[in-house]
Amino acid sequence: MTDYIVMFPADNEAERAAASEADRQATFDTDYEFGQLLAARGGAVTGGAGLTHSSRARTIKRGPRSNVLVTEGPYAESAEQLSGFFIVTCDEYDALVEAAQVLVRAHPVVEIRPVAEF
Template sequence: MSDYVVLFPADDEAAWAAGTDADHQRTHDTDAEFAARLKAIGGAITGGAGLAPSSTARTLRRTESGAMVTDGPYAETVEQVSGFYLVTCDSYDDLVGAAQVLTQAHPVVEIRPVDNG
């Protein structure tokens, strides 16, 4: 089994906040469908979380005199990382196939192998 992170880097926080309970349920249902598809190929979600709004972030940047801390996200944009899953799966290609369902609820899904080295 290999480890991967599934990121949601382009979710619109304002659209989520303005969404109805039914809108939110459709996203949760899509995520549950991904979990079922992952299980069907022998994989599993091993962790993950939704993230608080990007307005609550603090960003640290390296400077010559140390770290500079600023309020807010790294990127000033409407789209922000809204959450992630940690998953295990035997096949990267099978994981990508199972994750395609997530694009029904998230405009962009990024999958990266975890560097366990």
């Protein structure tokens, strides 16, 4: 089976923080439904996490002359922030894409990428 990461790059942190318990439950229910749809197509969610507090993020990058730079927050050039992800395994990419379509009910953007195998 091939591993993929299913990412949520456009969830609004302020909206998620202000969400009601019912709104949060609707997101959890949608995420659960995705897992069920994926399982019905022969795949599985094998990991994942919700990411919070992008304001507490730190960016570490190589600077001029190989100096290490640590800055507060994500890259300033980033218009979108990653709010969570699933790691999934599935033999059929099209089946994964089909199952993932349900996720846009709770996440404005869903991005799927294959995981490189080393």
